[in-house]
Amino acid sequence: AGLAYPERLNCVAELLDRHITEGRGRRTAVVAAGLEWSYADLAEKVNRIANVLSRDLGMISGNRVLLRAGNTPMMVAAYLAVIKAGGVAVATMPMLRVGELVYPLRKAKIALALCDHRLTADLEAAGAHVPELARIVAFGGAESELEALMAQPGYERFEAADTARDDVCLIAFTSGTTGEPKGTMHFHQDMLAICDCYGARVLKASADDRFTGSPPLAFTFGLGGLVLFPMRIGAAMVLPEKAGPADLIDAIERYKVSVVFTAPTAYRAILDKLDGRDISSLRICVSAGEALPKATFDAWQARTGIPLMDGIGATEMLHIFIGAPRDRIRPGSTGIPVPGYEAKIVDEEGRDVPDGTPGRLAVRGPTGCRYLADPRQAKYVLNGWNITGDTYLRDADGYFWYQARSDDMIISAGYNIAGPEVEAALLTHEAVAECGVVGAPCPERGQIVKAYVVLREGVIGDAALVKALQEHVKAGIAPYKYPRAIAFVEALPKTATGKLQRFALRQIAQGES
Numbered sequence: 001a002g003l004a005y006p007e008r009l010n011c012v013a014e015l016l017d018r019h020i021t022e023g024r025g026r027r028t029a030v031v032a033a034g035l036e037w038s039y040a041d042l043a044e045k046v047n048r049i050a051n052v053l054s055r056d057l058g059m060i061s062g063n064r065v066l067l068r069a070g071n072t073p074m075m076v077a078a079y080l081a082v083i084k085a086g087g088v089a090v091a092t093m094p095m096l097r098v099g100e101l102v103y104p105l106r107k108a109k110i111a112l113a114l115c116d117h118r119l120t121a122d123l124e125a126a127g128a129h130v131p132e133l134a135r136i137v138a139f140g141g142a143e144s145e146l147e148a149l150m151a152q153p154g155y156e157r158f159e160a161a162d163t164a165r166d167d168v169c170l171i172a173f174t175s176g177t178t179g180e181p182k183g184t185m186h187f188h189q190d191m192l193a194i195c196d197c198y199g200a201r202v203l204k205a206s207a208d209d210r211f212t213g214s215p216p217l218a219f220t221f222g223l224g225g226l227v228l229f230p231m232r233i234g235a236a237m238v239l240p241e242k243a244g245p246a247d248l249i250d251a252i253e254r255y256k257v258s259v260v261f262t263a264p265t266a267y268r269a270i271l272d273k274l275d276g277r278d279i280s281s282l283r284i285c286v287s288a289g290e291a292l293p294k295a296t297f298d299a300w301q302a303r304t305g306i307p308l309m310d311g312i313g314a315t316e317m318l319h320i321f322i323g324a325p326r327d328r329i330r331p332g333s334t335g336i337p338v339p340g341y342e343a344k345i346v347d348e349e350g351r352d353v354p355d356g357t358p359g360r361l362a363v364r365g366p367t368g369c370r371y372l373a374d375p376r377q378a379k380y381v382l383n384g385w386n387i388t389g390d391t392y393l394r395d396a397d398g399y400f401w402y403q404a405r406s407d408d409m410i411i412s413a414g415y416n417i418a419g420p421e422v423e424a425a426l427l428t429h430e431a432v433a434e435c436g437v438v439g440a441p442c443p444e445r446g447q448i449v450k451a452y453v454v455l456r457e458g459v460i461g462d463a464a465l466v467k468a469l470q471e472h473v474k475a476g477i478a479p480y481k482y483p484r485a486i487a488f489v490e491a492l493p494k495t496a497t498g499k500l501q502r503f504a505l506r507q508i509a510q511g512e513s
């Protein structure tokens, strides 16, 4: 996409300081409950924290700093400050508990952490197992240590560290659906590249847009959608304290939000709660993290008039690499490669397969996978192509259609069945709120298709409904794909980033057979 960044580059100078020097300091940058920061306000917070990091906490260029907080304005400032001072931000999801914090602390060899004052207990407990962690500094409270240090005179200015465009500035951990999480390293130039590819060429938001969404800022989906994309164009981010469907509707209504980033599940949940609410300020809605079923696209468009923009991204790729601009969407398809990226479908040996044939998705572009000291690198990147672990097919028009995670394909009596396709068919039935479809062991067929279904409020799951759902699937897709077993459950297992944990469902199915 013709990206050429100068060899010396600090992405925060581009994303933030540029707005001040070019006269946009008074524009709104951050909105949260009872708070509004202009770009100048944000820049000053960032400078003060950067001074604390380098003058009081001994951080030098290249040091890694762990961040632990929800989606708060101070989390945004801390992130930017670490990077501006030449450090490497290692953000963690606020919901992680002691046991889950030890791994990233050790793996990234963390000596210094900045932590929301309400979340220090688990980090301190985890730190007891990690002798290298020398210092935890709390922020966000009236009496917090970081704010006290920030108030020192002369701290309002800070010159961005002289970093290279390919210096690492972020280590993002994958949510680890299987095995230990992997740390993915990203460069200063990557923060800009996702804005200049996906942001500029697909999303096409403007400086007057207001962004919000539910993904945690420690998840690159949230970092890009809620912080980097708006900042690149001088727009505002709205950060709701909680990010359930009701909180998102509140934020959209109250702050006239126009751009939303969230997952398909959340769009379905929002639809159930829209009665009497005014979300007419919305104009751009991005869905990522999981496949967007056509039924959800149709329901959202019917209700709001807005075509949901599906896009596949990955922590390894930093952000979305396949997704169509608003005027080129094909409902049910993830879309076309984002300008700057190439994508293709290959077989097990890495050879191209013909259009229309399912195979492994391979992608390359300005961002890509660099695992932190992890032998799994060699499995993810083959001959320069990132193998995301998804099974896709490309049609003759170059559109990409999601099938399943490659290791989630169900093989039943010799048929390959993609669980998400069965889920999409089930979701078109009015009784179904959420569902997950996996293979359950079966002596005759190897596996059978088993569906775990969360019903809508007030619906009773009985044998008649099982039969009705099975018939519904058979009427919608090839009959051999229907779920031979259906279990009604209260909730589905989800990762910290809100993704369905199919491997956990598989384990349940294993135990039940």
Ligand code: 3UK
Binding pocket: 174, 175, 219, 220, 221, 222, 287, 288, 289, 290, 291, 292, 310, 311, 312, 313, 314, 315, 316, 318, 319, 320, 334, 388, 389, 390, 402, 405, 497
């Ligand atoms: C799946 C999708 C179908 C797919 C992410 C946007 O999800 C993100 O990153 P993760 O590392 O997971 C990556 C995997 O999630 N996936 C994501 N989006 C879609 N499957 N359709 C989609 N639209 O299996 C992929 O390999 O948690 C998403 C931006 C940044 C991200 N990190």
